[in-house]
Amino acid sequence: MTITAAADGSALGNPGPAGWAWYVDDSSWAAGGWKHATNNQGELRAVLELFRATAHIDDDLLVLCDSQYVINSVTKWMKGWKAKGWRKSDGKPVMNLDLLMEIDEAIAGRRYRFEWVKGHVGHPLNEAADERARGAAEAFQRGRPAPAGPGFRGTEAAGEPAFAAKATAFVRQGSPSVPIPRAERATADAHDELFSLDDLGAEIGEDFRDLIDPHGLDTMRSGGELQWVSLSLSTDEHRRLVQRANARGVTIEEYLRGQI
Known part of the structure; x- marks a missing residue:
């Protein structure tokens, strides 16, 4: 079959706020x-x-x-660039080298x-x-979240392992000071993807349980009793969550808290 x-x-502005997107159908796309x-990037x-x-x-x-x-x-050009040490025929370095090298790796054997x-x-x-790429660019221009898309359909069917990843969100009520955990900063490469908490719930369901962890706490002014929520994510879901948090330069917890 062919995808x-x-x-x-x-x-x-080129360069300026920028977006990217791929699209198969309404149930299978990402941005x-x-x-x-730049536009080329x-x-x-x-x-x-x-x-x-894929x-x-x-x-x-x-x-x-x-x-x-x-x-x-x-x-056409990539093979020659590689042979010349990723330089053009005039000896100048190839532009957008990081992306091109990653593409070269991704297409191997495909x-x-x-x-x-x-x-x-x-x-x-x-x-x-184009609509989704421009929407992402406009979202970054305005400092707003933009939909990241559902990704490619069939990821779970392909047997990608699922594992429990603590993605804690917080509900704040009242006025006293309450402890808030400081999560380890995510390390995956940011794809600058953003999503809403409703999107996450639609993907993984409402299988939540209360969780209290007394370790690694900071204190901040908040409004009342602290409630902890944990949820199980697949590998792909956790990867996207990490990427979206990194895109905003915040922890996973801070990102999810900002969606409430």
């Missing part, structure tokens, strides 16, 4: 962005994240892309092809990816 997906990027990046990141999201699927991948720069970089589509002419998949 057909559009990948697109957007930058407001993210940065406070400051958004286009490359969209392709990279698409390959990463790495566990043994299907051909057809990538619809409106960027000749991205298509040529991956299909069956794929790219197809150029003209942007902004009503192609349904391209328009859907």
